[in-house]
Amino acid sequence: xxxxxxxxxxxxxxxxxxxxxxxxxxxxxxxxxxxxxxxxxxxxxxxxxxxxxxxxxxxxxxxxxxxxxxxxxxxxxxxxxxxxxxxxxxxxxxxxxxxxxxxxxxxxxxxxxxxxxxxxxxxxxxxxxxxxxxxxxxxxxxxxxxxxxxxxxxxxxxxxxxxxxxxxxxxxxxxxxxxxxxxxxxxxxxxxxxxxxxxxxxxxxxxxxxxxxx
Numbered sequence: 001x002x003x004x005x006x007x008x009x010x011x012x013x014x015x016x017x018x019x020x021x022x023x024x025x026x027x028x029x030x031x032x033x034x035x036x037x038x039x040x041x042x043x044x045x046x047x048x049x050x051x052x053x054x055x056x057x058x059x060x061x062x063x064x065x066x067x068x069x070x071x072x073x074x075x076x077x078x079x080x081x082x083x084x085x086x087x088x089x090x091x092x093x094x095x096x097x098x099x100x101x102x103x104x105x106x107x108x109x110x111x112x113x114x115x116x117x118x119x120x121x122x123x124x125x126x127x128x129x130x131x132x133x134x135x136x137x138x139x140x141x142x143x144x145x146x147x148x149x150x151x152x153x154x155x156x157x158x159x160x161x162x163x164x165x166x167x168x169x170x171x172x173x174x175x176x177x178x179x180x181x182x183x184x185x186x187x188x189x190x191x192x193x194x195x196x197x198x199x200x201x202x203x204x205x206x207x208x209x210x211x212x213x214x
Contacts, residue, residue: 004025005024033062075171078141086138092131098127102155105154107153114141152172154168177209180207184202185202
């Protein structure tokens with residue numbers, strides 16, 4: 001049962017055009033569920049004439065906490081030593097303003113490898129109810145990372161008001177496979193007489209980061 005009471009139940013000797021205020025207190029029951037509400041009506045009636053009366057209503061709601069995480073760029077790649085930026089959006093899906101602690105973990109075949117190469121611009125976001133805020137996840141691909149490797153990075157936002165409220169989203173950072181070739185010829189300008197052979201050394205250089213056949 002919802003309980004409500006006024007700081008004082010009477011307004012005495014109120015002159016024409018004057019106003020006074022009273023405070024209305026509403027106690028939300030212990031067993032109320034998120035989203036429950038109660039409508040309270042306050043009525044003022046003249047003690048001299050009961051036909052002179054007016055009322056107003058207000059609504060008391062049970063608030064709740066909620067959060068949703070999304071990553072705008074869920075897949076990016078770069079060569080070893082390259083940098084990747086991901087936009088992390090944290091939305092407050094509850095009815096109460098909250099702050100959220102952001103953490104991350106990465107996973108490559110069940111092991112963590114790149115944590116020292118990953119950072120968040122802001123690991124604590126304050127988000128009003130119904131709004132969202134963003135921060136940037138920054139990844140530097142290790143110099144010794146193997147081309148073609150995928151690192152699955154998960155970002156989690158946890159409510160600071162209720163740590164049972166959290167949500168996560170993931171993105172992939174991939175070590176790009178770069179293919180390239182460079183060809184050059186030694187002694188590329190020679191002169192000979194008819195019926196003789198000229199010999200040139202042709203060099204093929206793999207300028208990529210994976211083995212290839214040419």
